[in-house]
Amino acid sequence: MKTTFHMDSSWKCFFSLLIIFPLILQLISAASDTINATRSIRDGETLVSSGGRFELGFFSPGNSSNRYLGLWFKNLTVTTIVWVANREVPLTNRRGILRVVEPGLLVLLNDTDGVVWSSNTSRAVQNPVAQLLDDGNIVVRDVDDESPENLLWQSFDHPTDTYLPGMKFGRNLVTGLETYYLSWRTSDDPAPGEFSFHLDPTGYPQILLKKSADVVYRIGPWNGIRFSGTPNAREDPTYRLLFVMNETEVTYREDTIDRSVVSRFTVNPNGVAQRLTWVDRTQGWATYMNMPADICDTYKLCGAYGRCNIANSPSCGCLERFVPKDPQAWVGADWSNGCIRRANLSCQGDIFLRYSGIKLPDSRNSWYNKSMTLDECRTHCSRNCSCTAYTQLNMSSGSGCLFWLGDLVDIRSLSPDGQDIYIRMASSESDSKGKNRVVLIASLASAVGVILIGLSLFLCILKRTNNQKQKKEVQYSPHDKDSELPLFNLSVITKATNNFSMNNKLGEGGFGPVYKGILEEGQEIAVKRLSKDSMQGLDEFKNEVIFIAKLQHRNLVRLLGCCIQEEETMLIYEYMPNKSLDVILFDQTRSKLLDWQTRFNIINGIARGLLYLHQDSRLRIIHRDLKASNILLDSDMNPKISDFGMARSFGGNETEAKTRRVVGTYGYMSPEYAVDGLFSVKSDVFSFGVLVLEIVSGRRNRGFSHSDHNLNLLGHAWTLYKEGRQLELVDSCLGDSFYFSEVVRSIHVGLLCVQQNPEDRPTMSSVVLMLGNEGVFPEAKQPGFFTERDVLAAQSATSTHTASSANEVTITMPEPR
Ligand SMILES: *[C@@H]1O[C@H](CO)[C@@H](O)[C@H](O)[C@H]1NC(C)=O
Ligand SMILES: *[C@@H]1O[C@H](CO)[C@@H](O)[C@H](O)[C@H]1NC(C)=O
Ligand SMILES: *[C@@H]1O[C@H](CO)[C@@H](O)[C@H](O)[C@H]1NC(C)=O
Numbered sequence: 001m002k003t004t005f006h007m008d009s010s011w012k013c014f015f016s017l018l019i020i021f022p023l024i025l026q027l028i029s030a031a032s033d034t035i036n037a038t039r040s041i042r043d044g045e046t047l048v049s050s051g052g053r054f055e056l057g058f059f060s061p062g063n064s065s066n067r068y069l070g071l072w073f074k075n076l077t078v079t080t081i082v083w084v085a086n087r088e089v090p091l092t093n094r095r096g097i098l099r100v101v102e103p104g105l106l107v108l109l110n111d112t113d114g115v116v117w118s119s120n121t122s123r124a125v126q127n128p129v130a131q132l133l134d135d136g137n138i139v140v141r142d143v144d145d146e147s148p149e150n151l152l153w154q155s156f157d158h159p160t161d162t163y164l165p166g167m168k169f170g171r172n173l174v175t176g177l178e179t180y181y182l183s184w185r186t187s188d189d190p191a192p193g194e195f196s197f198h199l200d201p202t203g204y205p206q207i208l209l210k211k212s213a214d215v216v217y218r219i220g221p222w223n224g225i226r227f228s229g230t231p232n233a234r235e236d237p238t239y240r241l242l243f244v245m246n247e248t249e250v251t252y253r254e255d256t257i258d259r260s261v262v263s264r265f266t267v268n269p270n271g272v273a274q275r276l277t278w279v280d281r282t283q284g285w286a287t288y289m290n291m292p293a294d295i296c297d298t299y300k301l302c303g304a305y306g307r308c309n310i311a312n313s314p315s316c317g318c319l320e321r322f323v324p325k326d327p328q329a330w331v332g333a334d335w336s337n338g339c340i341r342r343a344n345l346s347c348q349g350d351i352f353l354r355y356s357g358i359k360l361p362d363s364r365n366s367w368y369n370k371s372m373t374l375d376e377c378r379t380h381c382s383r384n385c386s387c388t389a390y391t392q393l394n395m396s397s398g399s400g401c402l403f404w405l406g407d408l409v410d411i412r413s414l415s416p417d418g419q420d421i422y423i424r425m426a427s428s429e430s431d432s433k434g435k436n437r438v439v440l441i442a443s444l445a446s447a448v449g450v451i452l453i454g455l456s457l458f459l460c461i462l463k464r465t466n467n468q469k470q471k472k473e474v475q476y477s478p479h480d481k482d483s484e485l486p487l488f489n490l491s492v493i494t495k496a497t498n499n500f501s502m503n504n505k506l507g508e509g510g511f512g513p514v515y516k517g518i519l520e521e522g523q524e525i526a527v528k529r530l531s532k533d534s535m536q537g538l539d540e541f542k543n544e545v546i547f548i549a550k551l552q553h554r555n556l557v558r559l560l561g562c563c564i565q566e567e568e569t570m571l572i573y574e575y576m577p578n579k580s581l582d583v584i585l586f587d588q589t590r591s592k593l594l595d596w597q598t599r600f601n602i603i604n605g606i607a608r609g610l611l612y613l614h615q616d617s618r619l620r621i622i623h624r625d626l627k628a629s630n631i632l633l634d635s636d637m638n639p640k641i642s643d644f645g646m647a648r649s650f651g652g653n654e655t656e657a658k659t660r661r662v663v664g665t666y667g668y669m670s671p672e673y674a675v676d677g678l679f680s681v682k683s684d685v686f687s688f689g690v691l692v693l694e695i696v697s698g699r700r701n702r703g704f705s706h707s708d709h710n711l712n713l714l715g716h717a718w719t720l721y722k723e724g725r726q727l728e729l730v731d732s733c734l735g736d737s738f739y740f741s742e743v744v745r746s747i748h749v750g751l752l753c754v755q756q757n758p759e760d761r762p763t764m765s766s767v768v769l770m771l772g773n774e775g776v777f778p779e780a781k782q783p784g785f786f787t788e789r790d791v792l793a794a795q796s797a798t799s800t801h802t803a804s805s806a807n808e809v810t811i812t813m814p815e816p817r
């Protein structure tokens with residue numbers, strides 16, 4: 001009995017083991033994500049990635065009975081194949097087997113051990129394994145070497161029709177390997193279909209959807225933020241876009257930030273590229289984006305220079321100032337011939353006009369330079385007669401140049417995500433500036449005459465000037481170039497500044513706001529808009545125009561023109577991308593951009609600009625309001641002196657004058673000027689000295705405070721200088737990276753410039769010499785305005801009103817007499 005019972009139970013045991021063993025096997029195999037030389041998978045078995053997201057195994061698509069090796073999302077209720085190995089050579093039965101063999105190949109074998117599909121490798125390893133990673137990548141590598149650089153092969157390099165986050169889409173320029181997507185033939189057949197999706201590196205890279213060899217849809221070029229044609233591409237918190245374009249690769253990649261989001265990008269057999277996201281609630285895929293999305297996405301629908309606008313019917317139109325090439329066909333809705341310019345180009349003297357809100361045209365026939373500015377881009381384009389248009393390459397950095405060399409095709413309106421492009425046009429298409437170069441005084445006078453009727457003396461004088469000059473209008477002599485200045489049309493400036501929108505406002509100058517603008521030609525400008533009610537301003541305005549128009553120096557800001565129309569008086573300058581010195585210098589974080597070399601360069605630049613004003617220019621000018629906020633910085637941080645509203649010319653021998661009104665800015669005004677209204681070149685030298693000390697220390701003179709004393713910056717600097725501790729003045733953010741001798745020299749020169757007695761201060765020519773050379777300089781005497789209290793005393797002594805409370809505002813004080 002006992003024995004029987006025993007036998008019974010052991011049989012039970014045996015049977016239960018028979019049932020359980022395969023289950024255990026299955027559990028082991030389900031848990032595995034790796035195969036090696038001894039461990040392979042057969043039809044029916046699968047590999048599962050470690051995190052359980054993906055599964056690799058055999059499947060039959062749709063109604064087909066063929067077997068394929070493929071990869072799908074493990075955990076979704078809808079089987080979604082994202083990769084197929086043997087897409088062209090199906091297995092006809094369920095006896096396929098996947099192995100890893102030496103020297104490192106993943107091979108798919110049929111039941112007669114024929115190789116149906118194989119991966120490839122450029123080198124051999126001893127003990128190869130294949131692993132399914134949790135991002136859906138199948139990699140072949142050496143068993144002990146998991147580093148991504150040493151992979152023998154990866155399925156991410158050989159996708160089928162689906163992009164998964166983490167893949168690099170594009171071209172490896174070293175190996176020539178292109179990663180692209182090729183649709184299935186039908187939903188039952190994963191064999192290569194007609195449609196493919198490429199990142200095409202020809203010209204400037206862009207994404208193309210092709211039907212066989214023909215482009216059917218194009219996503220525009222990458223603009224630093226997104227591809228130019230992608231509508232409503234908003235910042236998406238679930239993934240990050242990476243576009244790389246360097247010597248080794250041109251690739252695009254998306255990285256998932258939120259791992260719980262399941263998404264894919266697929267090219268359908270019917271030629272639609274879709275971005276899809278899994279929605280748990282509906283247990284289905286939701287379409288995030290379809291490409292092409294509408295008829296305007298049809299490649300080249302409207303022909304060259306045609307613009308497709310989905311809001312219009314018909315959608316095709318010519319770009320402004322273009323006409324249909326074949327008007328009859330055009331009317332018949334055959335737009336393929338496109339449009340032509342209504343005025344022929346002449347190459348020389350052509351202009352560029354801005355077209356806004358568009359998807360950039362096909363960039364396969366284009367050229368680019370990553371470092372050029374938009375201005376350089378225009379110059380470059382205008383020199384090359386085959387250049388038809390240009391634009392900014394990188395909207396993210398605001399730099400770079402992309403220009404087109406042939407007809408512009410596949411343009412559509414894209415609002416609000418469109419971009420600006422500048423298209424070459426005949427000069428006769430210009431409806432704005434450039435044509436009416438007139439003698440400055442004449443135009444100034446006539447325009448001012450219009451707006452200031454009844455304003456007595458000033459007007460009368462001008463009117464007389466106007467009458468006298470009227471006959472001379474438009475003709476000018478090339479020998480008198482200084483006095484002519486382009487006159488801008490108000491509508492041009494309004495357009496360029498977006499109707500003086502707040503977004504374009506750069507700041508508030510002495511006599512009104514300053515705006516940034518972009519002319520239709522793409523040139524960036526700064527527009528100083530004189531306050532309407534400022535009669536006092538008009539004087540300064542006129543003053544400034546007359547002065548600057550005659551000044552040309554690399555350290556002076558360049559005046560491009562003016563605009564006087566409909567109660568508006570405006571000055572148009574070249575735009576300085578780095579704004580003014582004070583914005584950077586006195587900002588704790590931004591001041592780090594100014595290393596010592598840059599600061600020394602700025603000091604020297606200002607000195608040369610001032611020397612030019614004082615001595616070398618024909619006019620000999622005292623600036624009278626030199627301060628950090630009047631030093632503008634160009635893209636290379638070169639300083640340019642601006643704001644000549646206060647400037648005064650002085651005669652050949654006369655170097656000092658007395659003024660009716662004291663103007664200037666506290667903190668920069670010399671004592672003799674603030675107190676007695678005496679101004680001379682030496683008052684500018686004083687202001688320059690203050691600037692030098694500010695640049696070295698990174699601190700404002702006005703408002704300076706120190707725990708040890710109540711001296712201002714000048715007093716503080718002089719005290720340190722007397723005690724041989726100059727280096728303590730140096731801006732702490734410079735660390736140790738400066739030249740000792742340059743710093744000491746700069747401080748010394750700065751202190752010499754701010755001495756109390758104007759006669760003791762050096763002239764700008766000596767300043768430029770001293771800055772450039774080692775040498776023994778005279779001892780600096782006590783600076784003027786040693787303490788802040790001196791300034792306040794001077795202020796109460798001279799000012800009869802207290803309108804000058806703001807720190808950096810230029811003030812005007814009537815001289816007490
Ligand atoms: C393959 O993997 C299995 C299970 O991990 C292991 O037992 C076997 O030794 C491996 N074979 C080789 C050749 O490394
Ligand atoms: C499979 O075949 C049936 C009947 O022929 C058809 O209705 C169905 O749409 C097919 N499914 C696929 C995925 O092709
Ligand atoms: C699988 O899906 C279910 C329901 O959709 C979810 O709750 C579970 O966390 C998922 N598991 C994995 C490993 O993603």
Ligand SMILES: *[C@@H]1O[C@H](CO)[C@@H](O)[C@H](O)[C@H]1NC(C)=O
Pocket residue numbers: 092110111112113114115116
């Ligand atoms: C197995 O594959 C080889 C190579 O592709 C082929 O020649 C052979 O006919 C296949 N055998 C079967 C039974 O399909």
Ligand SMILES: *[C@@H]1O[C@H](CO)[C@@H](O)[C@H](O)[C@H]1NC(C)=O
Pocket residue numbers: 120121122
């Ligand atoms: C495999 O790679 C070698 C060299 O890396 C190359 O010559 C060969 O054409 C490749 N074969 C396939 C089928 O890709």
Ligand SMILES: *[C@@H]1O[C@H](CO)[C@@H](O)[C@H](O)[C@H]1NC(C)=O
Pocket residue numbers: 244246247248249
């Ligand atoms: C190109 O970019 C890739 C990815 O950022 C980088 O790995 C590679 O080193 C770069 N190549 C060069 C030549 O800079």
Ligand SMILES: *[C@@H]1O[C@H](CO)[C@@H](O)[C@H](O)[C@H]1NC(C)=O
Pocket residue numbers: 342343344
């Ligand atoms: C423009 O050029 C074309 C051919 O180059 C010529 O046929 C046409 O008459 C020209 N149009 C004008 C307005 O000059």
Ligand SMILES: *[C@@H]1O[C@H](CO)[C@@H](O)[C@H](O)[C@H]1NC(C)=O
Pocket residue numbers: 369370371372376
């Ligand atoms: C790009 O432009 C910059 C600035 O104009 C120039 O220095 C550089 O040589 C240009 N690069 C090429 C490849 O033309």
Ligand SMILES: *[C@@H]1O[C@H](CO)[C@@H](O)[C@H](O)[C@H]1NC(C)=O
Pocket residue numbers: 367383384385386387405
């Ligand atoms: C215009 O620029 C392109 C690209 O840089 C160049 O290939 C072509 O020779 C240039 N043409 C002329 C006339 O300079």
Ligand SMILES: *[C@@H]1O[C@H](CO)[C@@H](O)[C@H](O)[C@H]1NC(C)=O
Pocket residue numbers: 224243245370394395396397398
């Ligand atoms: C565009 O500019 C950004 C910011 O300066 C930079 O990170 C990116 O690499 C640039 N893109 C290209 C394609 O040059």
